[in-house]
Amino acid sequence: MIKVYLILFLLFSGNASASAEISIGTLYDYMSGQQSTYLKRVRNQGDATAFVKVAIHEITYDSEGQPKESPELTEGNRALVASPSRLIIPANGVQASRFLFMGERDKERYFRVRFIPVLPKAEDGFDIDAATIQEEREQVSAGVNILTGFGSILFVMPRQGHFDTQIIEDEKMTTIVNKGNTTLMLDFFEECDGRKKNCSSPAKIHLLPNMKKQLMKKSDRLYRFVLIEGDKSRNMVIGH
Numbered sequence: 001m002i003k004v005y006l007i008l009f010l011l012f013s014g015n016a017s018a019s020a021e022i023s024i025g026t027l028y029d030y031m032s033g034q035q036s037t038y039l040k041r042v043r044n045q046g047d048a049t050a051f052v053k054v055a056i057h058e059i060t061y062d063s064e065g066q067p068k069e070s071p072e073l074t075e076g077n078r079a080l081v082a083s084p085s086r087l088i089i090p091a092n093g094v095q096a097s098r099f100l101f102m103g104e105r106d107k108e109r110y111f112r113v114r115f116i117p118v119l120p121k122a123e124d125g126f127d128i129d130a131a132t133i134q135e136e137r138e139q140v141s142a143g144v145n146i147l148t149g150f151g152s153i154l155f156v157m158p159r160q161g162h163f164d165t166q167i168i169e170d171e172k173m174t175t176i177v178n179k180g181n182t183t184l185m186l187d188f189f190e191e192c193d194g195r196k197k198n199c200s201s202p203a204k205i206h207l208l209p210n211m212k213k214q215l216m217k218k219s220d221r222l223y224r225f226v227l228i229e230g231d232k233s234r235n236m237v238i239g240h
Contacts, residue, residue, distance in 0.1 A: 020050035022089070024115050024150045028204070031101060032230075033159045033182075038099045040152070042115055044089040052087040052115050054097050056080055059110040059153070065211055069112060079103030080111050080156070087115075105159035108182055108209060114151045155206075157182050163229040167238075174223075174238050177212040185228040186213065186236075194220040215239070 023043045031038045044050040056078065058070045073080065080101050087095045103109065164179035178184050184207050192199035205225075207213055215223050215238055222239030 019046050020044055020048050020089070020091075020117055021046035022050050022052060022115060022117055022150065024152055027150075027152050028206070029113075029152055029154045031099070031154060031156045033105065033157045033161045036101055038101075038154065039096050040099065040113070041094055041096045042087060042089060043094050044091060047091045049091060050087070050089040050117050051119070052089060052095075052117050054082040054085045054087065055114040055116060056082060057112045057114070059112055061110075061208065065208070079109065080154070082113070099154060101156050103156075105156075108158050108161075109156045111154045111156065112151050113154055155183055161230065163232075165227065165229060171217070173217055174215045175212050176207065176215070178207045178209055180229075181209050182230065183208050186225040187228055187233075189225040190223070192222055192224060194222060196222070196224075199224075 021044065023045055025041060025043075029038060029040065042052060056073045058073060058079070059067050060070070061067055080099055080103070082097045082099055084097060087097060089095045099113070101109075158181055161182040162180050163182060163184060165184055166177040166179055168175040168177060176186070186205040186207065188202040189205050190199040190202055205213060217239065222237060224235070224237045227234050227236050
């Protein structure tokens with residue numbers, strides 16, 4: 001999911017404004033059971049320095065599979081830590097933040113990581129002096145500026161992960177059930193007509209442990225996707 005933060009600064013100036021444009025690459029990242037850290041690179045494709053805060057929220061799921069997002073994790077109660085949590089990225093430059101997981105690895109856990117560009121303030125923790133802060137604020141404040149931030153989701157897989165994908169057929173539907181303890185993916189998922197000429201836009205579906213995907217059986221319709229279980233994948237076609 002992409003989260004967009006709009007910070008609108010309206011000033012009375014006719015000068016062209018400089019702006020930062022960040023790109024975080026993939027919106028889904030995966031820390032395998034053999035990893036304890038994950039490196040995420042952030043690019044600034046704009047023409048002004050980007051000052052970026054990294055905020056981490058844990059996502060949990062209830063018995064109905066509905067997600068709930070925690071408040072921002074702060075020092076002292078964090079299973080996942082970003083280092084650094086403040087990025088200063090020059091125009092057309094790249095910086096990286098490394099995520100360190102320090103919690104238990106007995107089950108899969110999920111985190112939303114937000115990269116939020118800001119106009120720097122002294123209390124933001126960017127470790128720059130007041131004169132530099134003022135200079136940077138003036139540079140990006142010559143006109144109307146929109147700073148856009150993005151969120152990615154980090155899957156932290158259990159230390160001992162296993163996959164158990166079950167496909168159950170009945171008269172009305174095909175049900176794909178994840179009986180393992182690690183998320184599996186239905187990648188490039190499409191619903192097509194029987195001739196495979198008219199298909200929906202490809203989608204990426206994450207099937208978390210103990211969750212299922214139901215595919216209704218329809219005449220002259222089929223579903224196709226790549227089933228991904230860790231480092232293994234296979235092409236699947238279900239239906240006519």
